[in-house]
Amino acid sequence: MDKTITEGAESLKEEPVDGRLVCVHDFETAAAARLPLMALDFYRTGATSQVTLVENRRAMRRWYILPRLLRDVSTRSLGTSVFGHSLRLPIAIAPTAFQKMAHPMGECASASAAGRHGTVFTLSTVATSSIEEVARSAPNTIKFFQLYIYKDRSLTEKLVRRAEEAGFRAVVLTVDSATVGIRRADIRNGFTLPPHLKLANLDSTSDKGTLSDRGNGGSSINEYAKNNFVEGITRKDLAWLISVTTLPVVVKGILTSADASLALQAGVAAVWVSNHGARQVDGVPPTIEALPHVVAEVNGRCPVFVDGGFTDGSDIFKALALGASLVFIGRPVLWGLACAGEQGVYQVIEILKRELDNVMTNSGCRTLSDITRDMVVRRDQFSKL
């Protein structure tokens, strides 16, 4: 065990959380006051005009919950399972890049917090903590590894091997990033990674260029991706990944039933409905609206995950009713990290867990399987009921 990391993690666990932060939005406001502008903008913004960014949140309101009353809900459980692993709740952590911009313990802190809640942490390829560091600091957390496919196939395969050897439980292939979206704030800010941080899963000889090079596009992110990532992942790449790993492969970034069907044909273990936090194509549907289409196509053949704009327990309830097995959160974790490291992430998940439990209690649901499709209705259909 790496002593520095363990000692760091122990002491940072004690970081106090301001008791006035009672919802995810409070954490977001507090994080915005603490983070340097370049990091804050990288975390919070979406692609181009950010219409989908707003829609991800707004669309949650278009769904109404229809509570079922006159039921005994005195004992409840939020427990579920994924790929044979038991989870204590259906809320999990999505991959987000560069978490050490929010807190010195970065991804290690988030992974630990997920483990303390008995849920999944997903590590980004472009993390600021390595696969091995995260495995050492959160040995009991169920960890997934998110993969970007590098032009250098052997480098890509080595990343997968390292994740397998470090005890990660699934590989999540992000397929919605043929090229990185245009994020205007990053261009204005001339985004570069702070010099004390690095892409911890890569050594500077294996990938091309660094995140200190802005190139012509203004943001080092677009430049790095252009130099390193395969431009447009195909079915062949998906089939290749499934053939080289023993781990379940999850496909992340699906928004249509047609693509869900292709992914299923390729043999994925789960489909992850996502618009990448509205950071890729502006104008794509909000994920809560895409979800029912994908669930209908998948028709129980594999689990369906979802992310994008989930900041309240009631949002999570709606996604579960629409057929999601797990709901992932991206930015809320970054806000928790920025406010109070591991403890902040723990608290953000705790808040969402309590809110979900509260909605379940008041809606007549003792377990997740009690949350059924007929418990939500789209606002425009409500009058027709």
Ligand SMILES: Cc1cc2nc3c(=O)[nH]c(=O)nc-3n(C[C@H](O)[C@H](O)[C@H](O)COP(=O)(O)O)c2cc1C
């Ligand atoms: C700052 C930031 C960095 C991200 N980095 C990655 C990444 O490295 N890999 C990936 O597949 N998705 C990445 N995403 C997308 C998230 O995994 C997730 O789809 C999205 O954040 C969910 O929306 P939410 O932030 O509204 O919860 C990133 C999102 C944000 C906000």
Ligand SMILES: CCCCCCC(=O)C(=O)O
């Ligand atoms: C370092 C090059 C690409 C980073 C992309 C991270 C990401 O997915 C994001 O949304 O930002």
